[in-house]
Amino acid sequence: MIHEKSIAEIVAARGTGDLSAAEVTAHFQRRIEQFAGGLNSLITRCDEAARHQAGSIGSDAPGALAGIPIVHKDIFCTKGVKTSCGSRMLDNFIAPYDATAVEKLAAAGTVMLGKANMDEFAMGSSNENSFYGPVKNPWNTAYVPGGSSGGSAAAVAAGLAPAATGTDTGGSIRQPAALCGVTGIKPTYGRVSRYGMIAFASSLDQGGCFARSAEDCAAVLGAMAGFDPRDSTSVNREVPDYSAALTGDIKGLKIGLPAEYFAAGLQPASRAVIDKAIAELEALGAEIVEIGLPHTDLAVSTYYVVAPAEASSNLARFDGVRYGYRCDNPVNLEDLYTRSRGEGFGKEVQRRIMIGAYVLSAGYYDAYYLKAQKTRRLIARDFGQAFEQVDLIAAPVTQAPAFKLGEMGDDPVSMYLNDVYTLPASLAGIPGMSVPAGFVDGLPVGLQLLAPWFEEARLLNAGHAFQQVTDWHRQRPEGFE
Amino acid sequence: MSLTADDVRNVARLARLGADDARIAEYAGELSNILDVVAALEKADTDGVLPMSHPLDLTARLRADEALPVTERDLFQSIAPATADGVYLVPKVIE
Structure with a gap:
């Protein structure tokens, strides 16, 4: 076939x-x-x-x-x-x-x-x-x-x-x-x-x-x-x-297992599958070592500031003027923008645009966006340090x-x-x-x-x-x- | 972090998103929950850490400062909601 x-x-x-x-x-x-x-x-x-x-x-x-x-x-x-x-x-x-x-x-x-x-x-x-x-x-x-x-x-x-x-x-x-x-x-x-x-x-x-x-x-x-x-x-x-x-x-490839990815939360049955896969890699001659990526717990909060902030900016282009959805019978320009976007975007997209607009708005930028850019560097640095010890990382x-x-x-x-x-x-x-x-x-x-x-x-x-x-x-x- | 309906109305206005009162109330709850997750950032020690705006710390590449011909206006306007004589039409802005 x-x-x-x-x-x-x-x-x-x-x-x-x-x-x-x-x-x-x-x-x-x-x-x-x-x-x-x-x-x-x-x-x-x-x-x-x-x-x-x-x-x-x-x-x-x-x-x-x-x-x-x-x-x-x-x-x-x-x-x-x-x-x-x-x-x-x-x-x-x-x-x-x-x-x-x-x-x-x-x-x-x-x-x-x-x-x-x-x-x-x-x-x-x-x-x-x-x-x-x-x-x-x-x-x-x-x-x-x-x-x-x-x-x-x-x-x-x-x-x-x-x-x-x-x-x-x-x-x-x-x-x-x-x-x-x-x-x-x-x-x-x-x-x-x-x-x-x-x-x-x-x-x-x-x-x-x-x-x-x-x-x-x-x-x-x-x-x-x-x-x-x-x-x-x-x-x-x-x-x-x-x-x-x-x-x-x-053979000889050093593969790191980050402890943070095998902590509570990983379901035992999934873990058993991953453990077996790692054993296969080891049998192929890879050297398995434990590593740490200590800022992993900041990833979700960092991402859900950085990504929505960038999304709110990127998705500003969808305004019902040059292409895409336009609402029926707009009464003025403001109405054209807000209804085209309110009707054209689904709920999750609107939530993320609003979170993004919020974390970028006056008075909140430093506490959220700037802070998340700093924690992002901590997360990236974790990888830089890990890759000084290992060639690859394996995880669920x-x-x-x-x-x-x-x-x-x-x-x-x-x-x-x-x-x-x-x-x-x-x-x-x-x-x-x-x-x-x-x-x-x-x-x-x-x-x-x-x-x-x-x-x-x-x-x-x-x-x-x-x-x-x-x-x-x-x-x-x-x-x- | 708990957002009130007025906070959400303000953000929706900034983002130019139309939503009725019922939706605004739902968003207030949902966005507050998201901000609760994000609040974990507060505890992180970031003293002396430079903000990372880009994964590769690239600098912007510039192209030669040459005017390029404007092309395909008809093609681009063929997918616009409303155009006339080569311009995009919107509701009257100045009475």
């Missing part, structure tokens, strides 16, 4: 003429037809354009990913295709240009099958905040897929595409990858261009990808990453050949597997507290990855690997080594075989 093949296998089969790009795309389109509606994983399908594009890719097409179908998170602008960001505000927005990541992946030969559902403006950890309704977890459709890139993770888990793009501001790639049992990588801040990636929190947002294996992620990330003069925070630094770095050898991604749809109610705080293991790496800007590591009651558990700034290759190789001796990443949810 084509959806069980790796990206390299599909590319090779196309090169020899055993498979055509048109057949590959048609296969995944049939699966989308069969499954995407039930999972609510896609907001937009690009059936005609994909068929047309795949038909033009011959066996001698040059791109590294020629003929590989892909799904883009609906946060990435796609020229001529609706780009909603999961919001009513952009329900009518047809992007006039492509995001750099989309452009680069298209240049590598990928075929865009559609746009993935997501939490509105990437704000959420369950995908329940989408204007288009929640995404369902393919492992159990009564459960959330995680968020905010939940549609992307669910699509790869269900075999609707070999790969999908995502973005991670506080865990939005790693957490849904963990909850859906797929491999997901958030590279170092600045590695993938943010141009055309709708901004949530500009000092945190980072694009990345989902696929079934570290090997597939290496191929996709390699095509997405790189310097972009159109993004002022893009880093001008050579992108190594990630695929070539996959030796599968991690979440405290527990996926929760039920609706289980958290409308209480934002209980949801925020769940992000504790993913927020610190985002605040520090280091790369992180989730690798499928096992199951608890039929629901996937992810192992989180973190590396120093710009060491994605090390991260991918460790994930690859793990996947050479385990087959958790090869499992498919029942009904999606």
